[in-house]
Amino acid sequence: MTTTARPRQMRPLTPTAGSLREISGNDHLRRRYEYVPRNVVPVSDHREENNKVYRHRIGTLLGHASEEGITARDESVKDFNLFVDIAVPTDKAMLIIMDNGNLRATWREGLSRLSLEFTGDLRVRYVVFIPSVLLGASPAGAGDQSLERSGECSFGEIRTQIKDWKLWDMVAS
């Protein structure tokens, strides 16, 4: 007796449910199809809830910005939404708006902190503080100093850095 294997149920990943693949050199984000078990909770509900919270917070910040004579940059807001939806899915970002109109998001846990300013073009300026006790094995010559660093990079690069700094649990949901 022959049996016909049941076709696997395939459905497109929502951005927050799957892993990301980057095109080397261009640093874009790409979705891919992947088998999803039936008992996986759909992430669209969580993302919608996150988006609502962020929308409310950004609305409040835009009000403050208007009173203070700051012109918010649409590109920065769009980049932030893209970042928390796809690059590093998170509902923990604390937001302010800078005098140059860019959104800045901060995550903190104990003495560790990461702040990202969304400058547009899928790029961020970051400031990271990590106490020495959390750095673990440090590169040669680093000694017992904590990490305090600032710089600029792409979404893909900061995502990698967040993992390298072991801050993923602090940042991502």
Add this chain to the structure above:
Amino acid sequence: MTCGSIPDCDHITHYVRPSKVLDDDSVDGSAFRGGALDDDGLSVNWLEYFIDGSETERLYAVACKIQQETRRNGRFAEMNIREVMDRLAIRSYTGSVIHDPQGAKNGHGPDPSHSLIRGLPNNDPEEIEIVADAIADCVRILHPPPKLKARSQGQ
């Protein structure tokens, strides 16, 4: 006209605009750079300048005199001078807080408790960002602005 360094055991406060107050009611480091920082240093107010009175009364005195508009959702960030100096020293900066009372200007009255944090980086953008965030970590108390009576011109 500056009047000398302020003792390290004293406290300073810096007005933080609503757009720089984080979701958890703490201060973002960007409050300590940009317009707040110029060649002379970071503008703050010396709380112990007002010798008499409680902490609340001192803050009220600062808020009455500060030469900028304060908003309901803004905050006065209070810091201990020693803690700020120690934090700057970690990044090899020798900072100091100088008493710099201001006369009346721009339609505002004199600000006698005005002071400056000096010794901060102001040329290297990356250092400015790091130091500003480090100063934000020194904020121990965030006070809501006290309710003020309406100021008269030049008061």
